[in-house]
Amino acid sequence: MEEVELPPPPPTGAVIRTPASVIDVEEVQAPAPTPGDLNDQLLGTSVWSDQLIASAGIPIYDVQVISVGGGIGSFVLADHLRIAGMPTNAFMALSNIETPWQTYEYLTKVSQIPRPERLRSDSTGMPDNIWGFPSYALRESRREKTLAPLWSVLTEPVFTDYWTPRAGTAFEGMAREAARIGWHGMVTMGQVRMVRRREGGGYFTILTPPPGASPTKRIAYRSQFVHLAVGYPGLRFLSDLQAYRTAYGDIARVVNAYEPHEHVYDGLLQKPGRVLVRGGGIVASRVLQRLMEDRMHKGAQTQILHLFRTYIDGKNAQNGPSRRKGSMGFAYQGFNWPKGAWGGQLKDAIESAEGAERAEIYKKLGGTHTPRRKLWQQQMRRAAGEGWYHTFQGEVTDVRPGDGGVVTTIRQKNGSVHAIEADVIIDCTGLEADLAESRILADLLEHSGAGRNPMGRLDVERTFEVRGTRNGVGRLYASGAPTLGGYYAGVDSFLGLQYAALRITDDLAAQGIVKRIGVGRSMSQWWKWFRQKPI
Amino acid sequence: MTPTLSGRIQSRIFLALLIGVPWTILLTPFLPGIRIDGEGFVGFGPGMYPVTFTALGLMIVLGAVVWDPLYHGLQQFRWERDWPSMFALLTVINEAVLLWFVLSAVGVDGGGRAQMSTFVVHIATTWLLMWLFAVGPIRVVLLRYRFSGGRILRRW
Numbered sequence: 001m002e003e004v005e006l007p008p009p010p011p012t013g014a015v016i017r018t019p020a021s022v023i024d025v026e027e028v029q030a031p032a033p034t035p036g037d038l039n040d041q042l043l044g045t046s047v048w049s050d051q052l053i054a055s056a057g058i059p060i061y062d063v064q065v066i067s068v069g070g071g072i073g074s075f076v077l078a079d080h081l082r083i084a085g086m087p088t089n090a091f092m093a094l095s096n097i098e099t100p101w102q103t104y105e106y107l108t109k110v111s112q113i114p115r116p117e118r119l120r121s122d123s124t125g126m127p128d129n130i131w132g133f134p135s136y137a138l139r140e141s142r143r144e145k146t147l148a149p150l151w152s153v154l155t156e157p158v159f160t161d162y163w164t165p166r167a168g169t170a171f172e173g174m175a176r177e178a179a180r181i182g183w184h185g186m187v188t189m190g191q192v193r194m195v196r197r198r199e200g201g202g203y204f205t206i207l208t209p210p211p212g213a214s215p216t217k218r219i220a221y222r223s224q225f226v227h228l229a230v231g232y233p234g235l236r237f238l239s240d241l242q243a244y245r246t247a248y249g250d251i252a253r254v255v256n257a258y259e260p261h262e263h264v265y266d267g268l269l270q271k272p273g274r275v276l277v278r279g280g281g282i283v284a285s286r287v288l289q290r291l292m293e294d295r296m297h298k299g300a301q302t303q304i305l306h307l308f309r310t311y312i313d314g315k316n317a318q319n320g321p322s323r324r325k326g327s328m329g330f331a332y333q334g335f336n337w338p339k340g341a342w343g344g345q346l347k348d349a350i351e352s353a354e355g356a357e358r359a360e361i362y363k364k365l366g367g368t369h370t371p372r373r374k375l376w377q378q379q380m381r382r383a384a385g386e387g388w389y390h391t392f393q394g395e396v397t398d399v400r401p402g403d404g405g406v407v408t409t410i411r412q413k414n415g416s417v418h419a420i421e422a423d424v425i426i427d428c429t430g431l432e433a434d435l436a437e438s439r440i441l442a443d444l445l446e447h448s449g450a451g452r453n454p455m456g457r458l459d460v461e462r463t464f465e466v467r468g469t470r471n472g473v474g475r476l477y478a479s480g481a482p483t484l485g486g487y488y489a490g491v492d493s494f495l496g497l498q499y500a501a502l503r504i505t506d507d508l509a510a511q512g513i514v515k516r517i518g519v520g521r522s523m524s525q526w527w528k529w530f531r532q533k534p535i
Numbered sequence: 536m537t538p539t540l541s542g543r544i545q546s547r548i549f550l551a552l553l554i555g556v557p558w559t560i561l562l563t564p565f566l567p568g569i570r571i572d573g574e575g576f577v578g579f580g581p582g583m584y585p586v587t588f589t590a591l592g593l594m595i596v597l598g599a600v601v602w603d604p605l606y607h608g609l610q611q612f613r614w615e616r617d618w619p620s621m622f623a624l625l626t627v628i629n630e631a632v633l634l635w636f637v638l639s640a641v642g643v644d645g646g647g648r649a650q651m652s653t654f655v656v657h658i659a660t661t662w663l664l665m666w667l668f669a670v671g672p673i674r675v676v677l678l679r680y681r682f683s684g685g686r687i688l689r690r691w
Contacts, residue, residue: 319616343681348684502682522678
């Protein structure tokens, strides 16, 4: 992937930056008023009239559906809508990334999943194929001329680990599908500032185009429908590590797995060091794999220290008569929710629950976990056996600079205090920032009637319409990570984005905006997809 | 696969009708062991249709009444609430054994014209085709199938 130009970070980095719209770029205040800019009257008015915008000198463009984000969420919706018969000029994604997978690829790459490595995603969760057939496993089997992926999906998860696709397979597939549906003609570059309701129905979306792209500072899109697919509001550090970075200004020794940290691995190849890994999720597994392989194959002499807040060694979490498995500190689960949450018993349970009851189900099924993969098991056993992998459990009470490194003080379960000395700390916890960290979502909560669900995220209906924002003939939808806690748990996954897109497409079909993808249309469109016929 | 109980039963009926019935019509005349009036293998036995269709029908009934509730119960012990494809394929073994005993007990073996080989080939191939259709191509026909826990009659 090409290097992405990021805005300059504040020295201690309160929120982790990514290339996408998820982190808003600070606006530079022009010394003199610029033409076509937001004014106080607009900022202070929740529902805008056409006249109000025109009087500010902001040009208005009409598009039926605006999708804010331009990442995989926007792309998957565009794919569904095109297949449901929507013309390219009725849909516009507003984006500040070049390709739909740019943010995703950035995050997977820095967290140690380069293109040839495997994602944590089902074989049928396919952003390039609304049917999930033929699956990634079939595709890989054909391309790499091996039956292994098919054997794996047949026997998973009993005899083999859950089969998951390579990151590169997903990106290449999306590139092909993007060309097939005319995606590149449906994207406008820029930074979305806000979405507001329009007097008389529908919405206005305010875009700040790149400098020089427009004679005015802002442009407005007037649309009947808006779809928000803005991804994570942001990722945060653990508070004790954030406090350390702020207090000591040290961003080299305390890094987050979701920010570039290759210098850590490079340094460890140069000279022996001690690394403290924090967290018990998939990112921790990935980072351990990298550290262990560097030691096993590249001659690094790293001592790996691993701190769990909760060390799991056996069955954990309970749902009816079933329990989640675990060992060596980790809880094991194939994907980010139990499989039945995407389309089975667990989906039904979540879909029919409201308020506190729904939050309770989320709590019961949630937690931190990683897939059980044979390779990781072998590596951890060997590393522990050879004495260069040590685990700890405890609550962190203090992090401060020590003798050439960082000293983490923990209080262990039995109450005793222990100090862990390391040269580098890698935070693999992936804490998510609050909704209000996203300027677009904060504005929506303040001005447009949107609210929070029982888990504090954006409250959406079963159709993924943002509750409380309907405006005349207009509807506002949202999908992806900000909607976690709603009637569908797996929103932050390829398959979940496909589900949301299908629900939104069906809702639009019910309003006569697109055709419903019934049996006939599904089969004929699949045949077109199969032959890679452009639509 | 992540079926619900109702989804299991609906899928079973749907697959039997869509795949099982046409396949049984095509296959029956060519099944091994078919004899007409004790004359030895003739190679064409439309008289066997009642036998094969009884087997198919009974496979649905026993499945819906006995097996699907049992599988559903077992699924509750799985944290993921899933039903691996391999289970869906291999459960033909237990189902076929019970089916054979029930068919023999009620005497629907075509007056001695159907042999175990008739039955095995019919049930094994029918099951395999239904399974193959259910693990992939069904999603092309029913776009919402994978989100509905196997239910066919469902608009969200």
